[in-house]
Amino acid sequence: MAGTVHTETIGNGSATSFTVTHNLGTRDVVVVVRNAASPYEVIDVRWEATTAATVTLDFSAAPSANSVRVGVYSAVAGDSINIGSINDLGDVTISSVADGDFLRWNGTAWINDAVDLSTDTVGSYVQSLVAGTGVTLSNNSGEGATPTITVDTTVIQARVADVSDTEIGYLNGVTSAIQTQFDAKAPLASPTFTGTVTVPDNSFALGTKTTGDYVQSLVAGTGVTLTNNSGESATPTIAIGQAVATNSNVTFADVSATGNLVVTGNLTVNGTTTTLNTETLAVEDNIVVLNSGYTGNEPTANAGIEINRGGGSAANVAIRWNETTDKWQFTNDGSTYVNLSDVTAAAIITAAGGDGTAGQALTTNGAGVLDFTTIVGTTEASIISAVGADGSNGAILTTDGAGNLTFSSSASLDSVASGVITLDGVGELNTSTQSVTANTILTVDSFAKATYRTAKYLVQVTQGTKYTTSEVLLVHDGTTSYMSEYAVIELGASRIPMTVSTSVSGDDVLLRVTITDAATTNATVKVARTLIAV
Numbered sequence: 001m002a003g004t005v006h007t008e009t010i011g012n013g014s015a016t017s018f019t020v021t022h023n024l025g026t027r028d029v030v031v032v033v034r035n036a037a038s039p040y041e042v043i044d045v046r047w048e049a050t051t052a053a054t055v056t057l058d059f060s061a062a063p064s065a066n067s068v069r070v071g072v073y074s075a076v077a078g079d080s081i082n083i084g085s086i087n088d089l090g091d092v093t094i095s096s097v098a099d100g101d102f103l104r105w106n107g108t109a110w111i112n113d114a115v116d117l118s119t120d121t122v123g124s125y126v127q128s129l130v131a132g133t134g135v136t137l138s139n140n141s142g143e144g145a146t147p148t149i150t151v152d153t154t155v156i157q158a159r160v161a162d163v164s165d166t167e168i169g170y171l172n173g174v175t176s177a178i179q180t181q182f183d184a185k186a187p188l189a190s191p192t193f194t195g196t197v198t199v200p201d202n203s204f205a206l207g208t209k210t211t212g213d214y215v216q217s218l219v220a221g222t223g224v225t226l227t228n229n230s231g232e233s234a235t236p237t238i239a240i241g242q243a244v245a246t247n248s249n250v251t252f253a254d255v256s257a258t259g260n261l262v263v264t265g266n267l268t269v270n271g272t273t274t275t276l277n278t279e280t281l282a283v284e285d286n287i288v289v290l291n292s293g294y295t296g297n298e299p300t301a302n303a304g305i306e307i308n309r310g311g312g313s314a315a316n317v318a319i320r321w322n323e324t325t326d327k328w329q330f331t332n333d334g335s336t337y338v339n340l341s342d343v344t345a346a347a348i349i350t351a352a353g354g355d356g357t358a359g360q361a362l363t364t365n366g367a368g369v370l371d372f373t374t375i376v377g378t379t380e381a382s383i384i385s386a387v388g389a390d391g392s393n394g395a396i397l398t399t400d401g402a403g404n405l406t407f408s409s410s411a412s413l414d415s416v417a418s419g420v421i422t423l424d425g426v427g428e429l430n431t432s433t434q435s436v437t438a439n440t441i442l443t444v445d446s447f448a449k450a451t452y453r454t455a456k457y458l459v460q461v462t463q464g465t466k467y468t469t470s471e472v473l474l475v476h477d478g479t480t481s482y483m484s485e486y487a488v489i490e491l492g493a494s495r496i497p498m499t500v501s502t503s504v505s506g507d508d509v510l511l512r513v514t515i516t517d518a519a520t521t522n523a524t525v526k527v528a529r530t531l532i533a534v
Contacts, residue, residue: 466492
């Protein structure tokens with residue numbers, strides 16, 4: 001049958017179209033497509049006889065690797081096909097044929113094989129019967145065997161006392177009378193009873209004959225007492241000594257809370273000492289009452305606040321109300337108290353740590369420390385002496401910020417005043433000078449748009465003997481800047497041909513001047529600006 005059948009296995013997990021070359025020399029073929037593995041069912045797939053030697057198969061989804069078996073079958077018209085043996089088929093392999101063999105697909109070809117009950121059948125089967133105690137077997141193995149099972153009643157009687165042959169015979173069938181008696185009894189599994197069921201006393205073990213959990217006994221823990229807590233039908237009583245409901249008044253000896261304690265009502269402490277081991281004490285009330293336990297009319301105990309300064313040589317300091325003098329007092333050394341209202345020379349000297357020499361003045365170092373210090377006198381001679389030498393006529397006394405005084409001339413003073421002047425952190429004054437080439441747009445000033453919102457400019461332009469002065473008011477919104485030029489004053493034979501404009505470029509706001517002069521005469525632009533912060 002060579003030249004009439006072609007088979008092959010296809011599939012690669014990605015392609016959906018395959019060309020199978022069969023070389024049968026005709027388009028009159030039949031194509032069978034099936035799974036290459038169990039259960040070997042036929043697959044419905046579109047195919048076409050592409051040429052006399054090939055067919056093309058189109059799958060709706062890519063078959064996995066080597067998962068599809070394709071068979072292409074043809075017959076030559078007008079010729080007879082003689083099959084001498086089934087082994088002549090292309091996908092059939094026959095060897096050592098034996099009586100009872102059948103064809104089985106082994107995943108590659110059809111082969112002959114005997115029926116193996118353990119692998120070639122579904123379900124379970126009994127291979128052989130084995131006789132146990134009291135049972136005999138005959139004819140119990142072999143093809144088509146019919147086993148005979150015989151029960152030895154003597155064995156049963158030896159194991160079950162007082163059982164007769166008649167009763168054993170009932171194992172082979174129950175009479176209707178015995179069945180009636182059985183029907184009158186409750187089944188052993190999940191019986192159903194009607195009427196009253198009497199169970200012998202003490203016949204149930206709760207630990208093994210019941211389901212669920214049970215409590216055998218109660219044991220009293222810390223702070224709990226138990227009475228009548230064991231024995232049949234006991235009714236235990238549990239007590240802790242006091243009521244602990246949410247609305248009860250509860251008393252405890254020592255209480256320690258490891259977490260947070262929140263008191264929604266009033267907190268009353270009746271002890272003699274209240275200790276707060278916290279780093280921060282926050283009191284909502286704006287008046288703190290000390291000595292609140294006193295109810296008389298003539299208090300004698302002083303009251304106040306004392307500050308602990310450690311266990312070293314630094315003495316505690318305090319502020320108190322003296323009940324003897326009826327005055328507020330403070331102490332810096334822990335022993336000497338000074339009335340707050342009595343700012344006497346002695347009190348000042350004590351606060352300064354001692355008296356000074358004649359002519360010294362009381363000064364502070366800015367850190368809360370007072371001292372007596374010799375200062376320069378306020379006469380002209382004393383000031384010149386403190387500077388070291390007199391200055392020239394018209395010089396001004398200045399300081400370098402490091403405690404040094406010098407006399408500066410007016411020229412030096414001008415240099416001090418130059419540059420940018422910042423006004424309280426919200427404004428700025430500044431000046432600048434630019435030379436503008438004719439017919440060129442020049443940026444004469446700029447400022448950071450994130451820092452300042454508004455600018456006011458005084459603009460002065462000089463071109464030869466022509467002069468122009470104006471004011472420009474400018475504001476921006478971060479994207480676009482807007483301006484208004486006003487108060488324009490022009491001097492000279494003719495006006496200076498110029499324009500003033502503004503724009504936003506990157507992070508800056510620009511002020512620009514353009515000289516539109518055909519004579520290409522340059523001009524000098526000076527601006528003085530005032531800025532207001534955002």
